[in-house]
Amino acid sequence: MILPIVAYGSSVLRKISSDITADYSGLSTLVEDMWETMYRSNGVGIAAPQVNRDIRLFVMDTEQVFANQEEDEKDIYPDGPGYKGVFINAHITALAGEKWVYEEGCLSIPRIRENISRHQSVTLDFLDENFKHQRRTFIGLTARVILHEYDHLEGKLFIDHITPLKRTLLKRKLDDITKGRISIDYKMIFSK
Numbered sequence: 001m002i003l004p005i006v007a008y009g010s011s012v013l014r015k016i017s018s019d020i021t022a023d024y025s026g027l028s029t030l031v032e033d034m035w036e037t038m039y040r041s042n043g044v045g046i047a048a049p050q051v052n053r054d055i056r057l058f059v060m061d062t063e064q065v066f067a068n069q070e071e072d073e074k075d076i077y078p079d080g081p082g083y084k085g086v087f088i089n090a091h092i093t094a095l096a097g098e099k100w101v102y103e104e105g106c107l108s109i110p111r112i113r114e115n116i117s118r119h120q121s122v123t124l125d126f127l128d129e130n131f132k133h134q135r136r137t138f139i140g141l142t143a144r145v146i147l148h149e150y151d152h153l154e155g156k157l158f159i160d161h162i163t164p165l166k167r168t169l170l171k172r173k174l175d176d177i178t179k180g181r182i183s184i185d186y187k188m189i190f191s192k
Contacts, residue, residue, distance in 0.1 A: 001033050001036065002033070002036055002037050002040050002186075002187060003033050003034070003036075003037045003051040003052075003187070004051070004052075004187040004188055004189045005037065005041060005046075005050050005051065005107050005108055005186060005187065005188050005189070006049065006050055006051065006052050006108055006188070006189050007108055007109075007110075007177050007178065007180070007188045007189060007190045007191065008108055008109045008157070008174055008177045008178055009174075009177065009178030009179075009190070009191040010052075010108075010189065010190075010191045011191075012049050012052055012053075012054055013049050013050070013108060013152070013155070013157060014155045015049065015054045015155050016054075016153070016154055016155045017047075017048065017049060017054050017055050017056045017057075017152075017153040017154075017155075018054060018055055018056065019055075019056050019089040020055045020056065020057065020088065020089065022131045024055070028129075030048075030051075030053070030057070031057070031059065031086055031129060033051070034046050034048070034051060034057075034058075034059050035059055037051060037186075038059060038061070038107075039061075040186060041107050041186040043107050044060060044061055044062055044064065044065060044145055045058060045059065045060035045061070045145045045146075045148065045149045046058065046059060046060075046107060046149070047149045047152035047153060048152075048153075049152045049153070049155075050107060050108050050152060052189065056088065056089045056090060056153050057086070057087070057088050057089075058086075058087050058090070058149040058150070058152065058153065059085070059086050059087070060083070060084070060085065060087070060142075060145050060146065060149055061082070061083075061084040061085075062079070062082030062083055062084070062141055062142045062145055063081055063082035063083065063084045064082070064084075065082055065141060066080045066081045066082040067081075067082075079138065079139045079140030079141055079142045079143070082141070082142055083138065083142045085128065085129075086128055086129040087124075087126045087127075087128075087146070087149070088126060088127040088128070088129070088131065089126060089127050090124050090125070090126035090146075090150060090153065091124060091125050091126070092122060092123070092124045092150060093123045093124055093125055093135070094121075094122070094123040094137075095119040095121065095122055095123075096119060096120065096121040096122075096123075097119050097120025097121040097139070098119075098120055099117045099118060099119055099120070100117065100118070100120060101115045101116065101117050102115065102116065102118070102141075102144055103115050103116075104116045104144070104148060104158045105158075106148070106157065106158055107186070108157070109157065109158070109159065109174070109177060110177065110182060110184045110188075111173070111182065111184075112159070112170060112173055112174075112177075114158065114159065114161075114162050114166065116148075116158050116161045116162070117161065118143070118144050118147050118148075118161075119143065119147070120139055120140065120143060121137060121138065121139045121143055122137070122138055122143045122146055122147055122150075123135065123136070123137040123138075124136065124138075124146070124150070159174075177190075178190065178191055
């Protein structure tokens with residue numbers, strides 16, 4: 001089932017999410033719904049707070065990015081062929097590498113994109129969809145998507161990484177999103 005995505009301005013996007021246990025009610029259905037919602041919205045990742053759940057869960061698929069690359073783009077990112085997975089109770093254990101800038105957007109903040117600086121590498125502990133413990137290091141574009149989704153679990157948004165001046169310049173657009181005065185081709189919940 002395609003879930004509505006929570007729009008900028010909702011309090012759930014600013015909450016620090018809680019760890020869950022394997023007996024979390026409806027978890028497998030929620031994960032399936034998040035995959036369907038992410039793909040239908042043309043996203044590469046989506047976090048539980050974006051579908052109105054304040055739990056430490058996100059899904060991401062950067063394999064689709066690499067699968068759709070042109071031949072002359074194959075060397076742009078060092079992490080091909082990407083990664084597709086479920087991240088439950090993720091916690092960062094290390095950030096490494098030089099920071100690099102890339103234009104990011106967010107399904108909860110449609111039609112706004114900004115250059116954001118993030119580390120090249122992230123190591124995190126998490127549980128997969130079978131609740132098996134994982135400790136993995138991710139690099140490049142995959143690390144960036146993970147860091148973006150991880151921010152959602154910490155009550156942060158990508159616009160928190162831009163300068164106060166840029167945020168001031170975006171105020172009208174952000175207010176329009178909060179009040180639902182935008183046209184978007186996927187289901188959203190607005191706080192109004």
